[in-house]
Amino acid sequence: MKTRLVAAGGLFFAIAAAGAACSGETTTETRTAVEHGEVLFGLSQLSPAPGNKLACIDCHDADATHQTGGSLAGATSRPSYWGGSELTLLGAVNHCRYYFMLADTPWTGEEVEARAIYAYLESLPGDGAAAPFSIGSVVDPGPGDAGRGKAVYETACASCHGAKGTGEDAITPTAPVLPDETLAAHPPASYTDAERRLVFIQKTRHGTFLGYGGQMPPFSLEVLSDAELADLLTYMGVP
Known part of the structure; x- marks a missing residue:
């Protein structure tokens, strides 16, 4: 039909x-x-x-x-x-x-x-007011809590990237398996731990923009706080 x-x-x-x-x-x-x-x-x-x-x-x-x-x-x-x-x-x-x-x-x-x-x-009913959107200074948020980070991953990352470590149920095959494929693309022989963390932080805050490529939208501070980002990085085991 x-x-x-x-x-x-x-x-x-x-x-x-x-x-x-x-x-x-x-x-x-x-x-x-x-x-x-x-x-x-x-x-x-x-x-x-x-x-x-x-x-x-x-x-x-x-x-x-x-x-x-x-x-x-x-x-x-x-x-x-x-x-x-x-x-x-x-x-x-x-x-x-x-x-x-x-x-x-x-x-x-x-x-x-x-x-x-x-x-x-x-x-759709609404007053037309746009949600606030700010990036702020992109800095390392420091250590976080892995337990809270698991919940953040499930609501912020899994729908596109699939399950942590396997990519199962990812929305598209072009979405990298987190954190493994991103870490592998930035090996410790070529990048310091601080630089490898910055890759995740910059991609989260800027998405596809500023030359980072891909289809990922940026996560503002209003959507994902620095504290939540810290929890997320800790859960993923980013050095």
Whole structure:
């Protein structure tokens, strides 16, 4: 059975064309733009890039802990985005699609998917206030507690990197197994312990930016405190 989506005003119709085994019958499911946008919010297909496995909800799940993107409730009413560097919601969405979802071609805003995502975001109640986002001075947070760090890992890291030490259930094969693969890429023969720790700290705070590459978003101090970062590094056994 093949399914395609077509738009008509504020409605989206999923038309399923049955094969010969189904006697050639056609069924039609009607969705509103809001309903369609909510579905798309959880799908990686918002980016056509073959290597992308990320969806909006992976960074913007309002019910999860340590979400790098924060809640999007009221986002359509905000005066600016990305810490004030982007003035339009479309531009902000395209930044996410480019930096984190590997999409090379920006949306124009006329696409069915773009309109549906906007309709869904517009339906989320909120005053439009953006969550605070600050990085601060990137310094070694010192020793922490491994027990607390395990909980931090499970809510901040496991959804993308999978299980510590094995990478089991990682969202994408390109996410390094933590901490093993990152430590192996920075061997003690070439890096001091302080430099190896800094690799983890800088990547956590800056994500894909400042030349670090990959698809990882940055963790602000509001999302992941220095104390939690210290616990996380201790749990992972970073020297």
